[in-house]
Amino acid sequence: MNAFELNKIMGWVLAAALVIVGGQTFMEIYADGHGDGQEKKTAYAIEVEGGDADKKEKKAEAPKALDIKPLLASASTDLGAKVAKKCKACHTFEKGGKNKVGPALYEVVNRDLGGAAGYAYSSALKEKGGKWDYDALAAFLKSPKKFLPGTKMAFSGIRKDEQLASLIVYLRSLSDNPAKLP
Ligand code: HEC
Numbered sequence: 265m266n267a268f269e270l271n272k273i274m275g276w277v278l279a280a281a282l283v284i285v286g287g288q289t290f291m292e293i294y295a296d297g298h299g300d301g302q303e304k305k306t307a308y309a310i311e312v313e314g315g316d317a318d319k320k321e322k323k324a325e326a327p328k329a330l331d332i333k334p335l336l337a338s339a340s341t342d343l344g345a346k347v348a349k350k351c352k353a354c355h356t357f358e359k360g361g362k363n364k365v366g367p368a369l370y371e372v373v374n375r376d377l378g379g380a381a382g383y384a385y386s387s388a389l390k391e392k393g394g395k396w397d398y399d400a401l402a403a404f405l406k407s408p409k410k411f412l413p414g415t416k417m418a419f420s421g422i423r424k425d426e427q428l429a430s431l432i433v434y435l436r437s438l439s440d441n442p443a444k445l446p
Contacts, residue, residue: 332402333446335429344434347427351419357438366417372396373436373443388414398446401432 348357354365361368367380375396378385392412394400404411406428407421422428436442 330402330406330425332398332425332429332432335425336398336433336445339426339429339433341430341434341437343427344430344432344437347422347431348434350422354417354419359438359440369435370438371440373398373401373432373439386414386416388412388416398432401435402428405431 351357351366351369355367355369356362356364357369359370361370363380363383367383367385373396377392377394377396377400378390379396389412396404400411405422408415408417408419409421422431433445436445
């Protein structure tokens with residue numbers, strides 16, 4: 265046996281070893297990946313279902329005090345426009361709209377309380393001061409008499425938070441330059 269032949273034999277041995285080791289590794293990866301994938305999928309599905317149901321139950325059990333700002337991001341201007349039909353007996357919403365029983369409401373977000381030109385406000389509203397920011401609007405429209413005792417707005421308020429938030433984003437949209445959402 266000369267050196268050349270020995271090399272050739274060693275070459276074949278190495279090649280065979282590679283095929284065996286490589287093949288095993290491939291089988292391992294394949295088996296691992298496959299097995300893991302299935303395990304993870306099952307565990308994941310069960311966890312998520314349980315988690316969601318738990319969260320929903322907790323939310324329903326413990327209603328929080330009203331914080332309108334987080335609700336505004338997901339509120340619907342279209343729903344708000346529908347809710348606003350309740351206001352139309354007394355208010356106008358379009359640009360250049362007139363005061364009716366109540367003051368015109370175009371550009372009301374961030375307007376001063378009592379800020380509609382030519383409208384005769386109650387002294388309760390005139391004396392309150394401040395701006396119609398999101399919090400003030402939410403508190404007033406949820407319960408006008410509670411936020412502003414002595415107001416002459418004869419309206420009981422919007423009880424449902426989702427409707428209230430939608431109404432407020434609708435009021436926000438009534439502007440040449442709508443205020444920023446919080
Ligand atoms: C029955 C009539 C009536 C209805 C219905 C009504 N309002 Fe009013 N609104 C008034 C009156 C009157 C005032 C003036 C209150 C005052 O001077 O105390 C007023 C005042 C306001 C103000 C204060 C505006 C400012 O310029 O300071 C806002 C905001 C408002 N209303 C929004 C609404 C919205 C939104 C609705 C519907 C969900 C609504 N109102 C429904 C009569 C009404």
